[in-house]
Amino acid sequence: MGRIHVLSDSVVNRIAAGEVVERPASVVKELVENSIDAGARAIRVSCESGGVRRIAVEDDGQGMDRDDAVLAFERHATSKIRRADDLDAIGTLGFRGEALASIAAVARVRLETATGDGVGTEVELDCGTIRSVREIGRGPGTTIEVARLFRNVPVRRKFLRSEATELGHVARTVTRIAVAEPQLRLRLEHDGRALLAVDPAPALGERVAQIYGRDLARRLLPVEWSGAEFRLAGFVGRPADAAPRRDGTQFFVNGRPVQDRLLSHALSAAYANTMPAGRYPWAFLFLHLASELVDVNVHPQKLEVRFRHAGAVHDALREAIHAALGLVRTAVPTLVDLRPRTIATAAGPPVVAQLPSFDRPPVPPLGEPLPAASWSAVAPNACGAAQPRRLTQGPRVTPLAQYDESYIVASDEQGLLLVDQHAAHERVLFERFLAEASDNRVEVQRLMFPLTVELSAAENLALERDADELRRLGFLVEPFGGSSVRIDGVPALAAEVDAPSLLRELAGEAARLRSSAADAPALRHRLVTTAACRAAIKVHHALSQAEMQRLLDDLFAADSPTTCPHGRPVVFRLPHAEIERAFRRR
Numbered sequence: 001m002g003r004i005h006v007l008s009d010s011v012v013n014r015i016a017a018g019e020v021v022e023r024p025a026s027v028v029k030e031l032v033e034n035s036i037d038a039g040a041r042a043i044r045v046s047c048e049s050g051g052v053r054r055i056a057v058e059d060d061g062q063g064m065d066r067d068d069a070v071l072a073f074e075r076h077a078t079s080k081i082r083r084a085d086d087l088d089a090i091g092t093l094g095f096r097g098e099a100l101a102s103i104a105a106v107a108r109v110r111l112e113t114a115t116g117d118g119v120g121t122e123v124e125l126d127c128g129t130i131r132s133v134r135e136i137g138r139g140p141g142t143t144i145e146v147a148r149l150f151r152n153v154p155v156r157r158k159f160l161r162s163e164a165t166e167l168g169h170v171a172r173t174v175t176r177i178a179v180a181e182p183q184l185r186l187r188l189e190h191d192g193r194a195l196l197a198v199d200p201a202p203a204l205g206e207r208v209a210q211i212y213g214r215d216l217a218r219r220l221l222p223v224e225w226s227g228a229e230f231r232l233a234g235f236v237g238r239p240a241d242a243a244p245r246r247d248g249t250q251f252f253v254n255g256r257p258v259q260d261r262l263l264s265h266a267l268s269a270a271y272a273n274t275m276p277a278g279r280y281p282w283a284f285l286f287l288h289l290a291s292e293l294v295d296v297n298v299h300p301q302k303l304e305v306r307f308r309h310a311g312a313v314h315d316a317l318r319e320a321i322h323a324a325l326g327l328v329r330t331a332v333p334t335l336v337d338l339r340p341r342t343i344a345t346a347a348g349p350p351v352v353a354q355l356p357s358f359d360r361p362p363v364p365p366l367g368e369p370l371p372a373a374s375w376s377a378v379a380p381n382a383c384g385a386a387q388p389r390r391l392t393q394g395p396r397v398t399p400l401a402q403y404d405e406s407y408i409v410a411s412d413e414q415g416l417l418l419v420d421q422h423a424a425h426e427r428v429l430f431e432r433f434l435a436e437a438s439d440n441r442v443e444v445q446r447l448m449f450p451l452t453v454e455l456s457a458a459e460n461l462a463l464e465r466d467a468d469e470l471r472r473l474g475f476l477v478e479p480f481g482g483s484s485v486r487i488d489g490v491p492a493l494a495a496e497v498d499a500p501s502l503l504r505e506l507a508g509e510a511a512r513l514r515s516s517a518a519d520a521p522a523l524r525h526r527l528v529t530t531a532a533c534r535a536a537i538k539v540h541h542a543l544s545q546a547e548m549q550r551l552l553d554d555l556f557a558a559d560s561p562t563t564c565p566h567g568r569p570v571v572f573r574l575p576h577a578e579i580e581r582a583f584r585r586r
């Protein structure tokens, strides 16, 4: 007798559940998507103990009749597609007909649904088996309750994280859906407490304001791009507002929240060299394209998609974001929010003006929406319109003093400036060096006495592979037997830097970047960033008046004078009006 047999439905469903239902958040995602597909205008999600004990999703959608209510739990039972061709033009969020079957296979489920004639159906299941089907009275809509998730799959239960972590996933999932569907009334409750409650919003910007606060929403930059094959719309954040967590970056493809490496890569490329490491930009980006240009049927949880013209999507996205960012790239941020904040004293009217805080505006953790009021002390970018380029034509920026041998105190027509001398020089050298390298005209300083450097195997390999790029950057390097190389020349911009250690550092970076499959422009950016950083004047270094003037002139002639190549700020402005206000002259 043969040893192969076809698995029973209940085993198949449990296998499918392994892919579709990873954690409580996956259940929430599937159920809410079903509600949206059913035309719901209001959805309430409530959960207990991070969703492990119980999840309930209630909607005011079209509901199901008795037959459908039972059929819905069958594997591959769907009302959304009929034929294989339909897979090429999916207009709904669900289409595989496996979510309910999968969820029911690993939990206790109760469904209540009605289409509007006052008579509804209740179906109860336990670990995939229908326990009861009853007629009930209820208004139109559907409620699905999922209790004791993974009660029959102990391994999976063990993989669940703490209640707080699972709740975080649920909250992020619901938040993303809230952003995707601004017109929806949506509520998320945990153990009876509301974590998110949003009314229908007329547009995306308003929705973002509801969730993340008006201060952030106001500072976002609109992104608009449209071409023959696709259209991009949404908002991105300024580099200075970047958050330490990734979940402020949200992509939607034809309305579906997705996590996509191609899109993320295009986003980082657009922000290259404007943000510190470990910070992630805010982005709410909606890509719309004809359904035959994207395959949504490539991931069990439908979280990933595949594009027909991936390269074109990538480039369009990068360009559109770049254009949006260009609007602020050159605006000098204000030093502080100096509107006198007052401390109330018991004795009487508030009297003490609080010292301005130099902190960056706090960025609220995502997925845990905060009331807008708790982080409203964001420093307004009062001089957002200032064009530093103009400064070089109009009255110059005048250095007044050097503070702590590290910062230049200066003034311009709008107020006082504080400039980080190292970051400023870095920015100047970076732009100059990058431009020279791109045009193949780096000025080389030949060494009177060539230097030999001993390199590790990895560094040597990187040097060999990226020899062209290093030559282009002005390093004249020759093999010198064994693991040594001889340096005959260095870029003039970095002539003061210890050449062997710089070369070693660049080779190390090239090796690291290669292993992460970075492309050639990324490699050049990185190497130029490092060289500029090494060559730039350091902090705790005294500068003459003339040196300060020269640096300021160079800085404000740069393309992006306000951030260093690593993305840290270079200059802050304290506007004149704020100074007058602080001293109560206005």
Ligand code: ADP
Binding pocket: 030, 034, 035, 037, 038, 059, 061, 062, 063, 064, 072, 073, 077, 078, 079, 080, 093, 094, 095, 096, 097, 098, 099, 100, 101, 142
């Ligand atoms: P899919 O969404 O891929 O079709 P599901 O297993 O998620 O598969 O759901 C099966 C079917 O049950 C859906 O096609 C839909 O007809 C019906 N259904 C599920 N949830 C709801 C709901 N909240 N309101 C109305 N119908 C629903």
Ligand code: MG
Binding pocket: 030, 033, 034, 093, 094, 095, 097, 099, 100
């Ligand atoms: Mg579904």
